[in-house]
Amino acid sequence: MCGIVGAVAQRDITPILLEGLRRLEYRGYDSAGVAVLTSAQQLLRVRAVGKVAELEKALQATPAVGHLGIAHTRWATHGKPAEHNAHPHLSAGLAVVHNGIIENHAPLRKKLIDLGYVFTSETDTEVVAHLLAHHYSQSQDMLGAFRATLNDIHGAYALAVIHESEPNTLYCSRMGSPLVIGEGSGERYLASDPLALLQVTDRFRYLEEGDYARISLDSCDVWDRDEQQVDRPITRYEHAAHSLDKGEYRHFMLKEIFEQPQAIRDTIAGTLGDDHVLTAILGPDAETRLVDIANIHIVACGTSYHAGLVARYWIEAQAGIPCQVEVASEYRYRTVVVPKDTLLITISQSGETADTLAALRYAKDQGYLATLAICNVAGSSLVREADWRLLTHAGPEIGVASTKAFTTQLVALLWLTTALAQARGQQEFVARNVNALRGLPAMIEQVLTLEPAITELAQRFANKHHALFLGRGTHYPIAMEGALKLKEISYIHAEAYAAGELKHGPLALVDDDMPVVSVAPSDSLLEKLKSNLEEVRARGGQLINFACETIEPTSDSSIQTISLPWVEDCISPVLYTLPLQLLSYHVALVKGTDVDKPRNLAKSVTVE
Numbered sequence: 001m002c003g004i005v006g007a008v009a010q011r012d013i014t015p016i017l018l019e020g021l022r023r024l025e026y027r028g029y030d031s032a033g034v035a036v037l038t039s040a041q042q043l044l045r046v047r048a049v050g051k052v053a054e055l056e057k058a059l060q061a062t063p064a065v066g067h068l069g070i071a072h073t074r075w076a077t078h079g080k081p082a083e084h085n086a087h088p089h090l091s092a093g094l095a096v097v098h099n100g101i102i103e104n105h106a107p108l109r110k111k112l113i114d115l116g117y118v119f120t121s122e123t124d125t126e127v128v129a130h131l132l133a134h135h136y137s138q139s140q141d142m143l144g145a146f147r148a149t150l151n152d153i154h155g156a157y158a159l160a161v162i163h164e165s166e167p168n169t170l171y172c173s174r175m176g177s178p179l180v181i182g183e184g185s186g187e188r189y190l191a192s193d194p195l196a197l198l199q200v201t202d203r204f205r206y207l208e209e210g211d212y213a214r215i216s217l218d219s220c221d222v223w224d225r226d227e228q229q230v231d232r233p234i235t236r237y238e239h240a241a242h243s244l245d246k247g248e249y250r251h252f253m254l255k256e257i258f259e260q261p262q263a264i265r266d267t268i269a270g271t272l273g274d275d276h277v278l279t280a281i282l283g284p285d286a287e288t289r290l291v292d293i294a295n296i297h298i299v300a301c302g303t304s305y306h307a308g309l310v311a312r313y314w315i316e317a318q319a320g321i322p323c324q325v326e327v328a329s330e331y332r333y334r335t336v337v338v339p340k341d342t343l344l345i346t347i348s349q350s351g352e353t354a355d356t357l358a359a360l361r362y363a364k365d366q367g368y369l370a371t372l373a374i375c376n377v378a379g380s381s382l383v384r385e386a387d388w389r390l391l392t393h394a395g396p397e398i399g400v401a402s403t404k405a406f407t408t409q410l411v412a413l414l415w416l417t418t419a420l421a422q423a424r425g426q427q428e429f430v431a432r433n434v435n436a437l438r439g440l441p442a443m444i445e446q447v448l449t450l451e452p453a454i455t456e457l458a459q460r461f462a463n464k465h466h467a468l469f470l471g472r473g474t475h476y477p478i479a480m481e482g483a484l485k486l487k488e489i490s491y492i493h494a495e496a497y498a499a500g501e502l503k504h505g506p507l508a509l510v511d512d513d514m515p516v517v518s519v520a521p522s523d524s525l526l527e528k529l530k531s532n533l534e535e536v537r538a539r540g541g542q543l544i545n546f547a548c549e550t551i552e553p554t555s556d557s558s559i560q561t562i563s564l565p566w567v568e569d570c571i572s573p574v575l576y577t578l579p580l581q582l583l584s585y586h587v588a589l590v591k592g593t594d595v596d597k598p599r600n601l602a603k604s605v606t607v608e
């Protein structure tokens with residue numbers, strides 16, 4: 001989605017802005033732009049459709065040098081991807097960049113046209129630029145004009161503004177879209193994602209919902225939505241030490257798949273005792289209240305939702321607590337019935353997904369016992385707004401397709417299940433889970449050695465347009481995740497079914513042109529799954545089996561089997577995720593798609 005970078009310094013800030021945009025490229029965008037205040041105190045704007053590299057080329061033709069500037073990558077919502085719609089938008093000596101959607105842009109646009117303002121784009125953002133110019137023309141006071149503009153607009157936004165009359169000042173605000181202020185030595189920055197600024201600082205102030213700020217070389221003033229001046233403390237960014245390069249890998253996705261053993265080690269570090277889990281890490285009062293939890297609701301989107309679906313099986317089987325799981329975009333708009341003593345869990349890699357965040361805010365008024373965020377970004381909105389937090393330590397995930405974020409979410413959820421089982425005296429599960437978690441990183445290393453066999457297998461998908469994924473029990477959501485991975489990066493239409501559902505409809509699709517991928521660990525449902533696979537085989541389906549090594553391989557040439565080591569049931573969903581990630585990656589290579597930035601998708605979905 002859109003990205004914002006801004007800087008004020010005593011040196012040329014254009015290289016900082018460009019590097020910031022490059023670091024935000026992974027989020028998905030279609031055009032980019034920059035506005036810099038030149039030494040002649042004039043705004044110079046340069047914009048380009050396409051990659052940041054195109055903007056760089058445009059800047060070679062029109063160099064922009066200055067000490068104050070803002071920059072943006074746009075992901076079109078209002079108005080097609082085109083240079084005239086790219087940000088920054090200008091009006092009477094000021095420049096604005098914006099993430100989010102101004103919901104009342106239509107009446108404001110009409111009002112501004114009546115006042116004589118001329119629009120040069122179809123965007124909702126240009127309304128903000130003209131509105132601000134209008135308020136400024138009446139008061140000659142930028143702070144007051146900015147405040148008045150914020151009062152006029154409704155919707156979701158992160159905004160950054162510069163004005164020719166204030167050569168050392170950035171203005172910014174956030175409501176529903178993330179924004180951080182970076183503290184450098186003798187210079188300051190802002191960005192929609194701290195990753196954009198790790199090139200210059202690891203110290204950030206996180207703005208709260210409704211905050212607005214005036215940032216200069218020597219001061220940083222922040223006001224809350226009630227217009228009270230507030231102190232937003234500086235915190236150090238946790239993942240600063242992680243490398244943001246692809247290193248030896250061809251794509252970030254592949255690098256992130258191979259980082260999973262370490263990501264899981266980092267996620268469980270400090271959470272396990274000898275044969276129990278350490279519950280103090282959950283946050284104030286959580287430890288004592290685990291025992292009170294009578295029900296659980298889990299809300300998330302996409303891959304994070306799949307993690308929640310796996311957890312439901314664990315939580316109900318091991319802790320005996322009823323658990324329901326729902327996608328955030330549905331949950332947030334319906335009337336929910338919340339039984340007494342229900343814990344709400346939100347799961348998110350980014351902690352900024354608009355629907356998940358809105359679901360958490362909606363839940364706050366529904367009488368939950370507490371809210372818990374499972375998240376990979378310590379300073380994110382989700383983490384800051386939940387009562388309790390459980391951080392995954394996957395490190396920054398750049399590939400749009402979620403890989404290490406998912407498996408670390410599963411690990412965090414298994415840890416949580418263990419804590420709940422422990423609180424309820426279900427000791428039989430506790431020691432087993434703890435042992436399994438300890439051994440998991442090494443098992444993953446072993447499974448990653450299957451890559452050459454999976455690379456070969458991927459060729460089978462070269463000319464396919466559809467695929468089915470089948471699983472049972474905890475491996476049904478893993479099949480769903482496998483199908484999502486395949487469709488998002490290879491553009492092959494893929495659907496997942498609980499294997500028992502096959503003969504209730506989808507079996508009609510099976511013929512010799514349909515690859516059917518099955519996730520077949522050696523668990524109590526294996527025999528049932530085998531019968532389902534026979535149904536596929538009888539119809540000439542091309543079966544690809546990810547199965548436990550203890551299962552006798554078949555000599556049937558229509559079945560391709562990849563064997564995985566035997567593991568405890570509880571960690572099996574984590575392990576079986578890996579070959580599916582590798583399969584989708586290698587199919588995408590065969591198809592020649594843009595693996596890390598698949599078409600139409602954004603890494604962090606900060607609008608509805």
Ligand code: AGP
Nearest residue numbers: 302303304348349350353401402
């Ligand atoms: C999965 O590969 C996707 N990138 C997507 O489904 C993602 O999991 C979803 O948008 C939720 O994101 P979050 O975990 O950051 O909230």
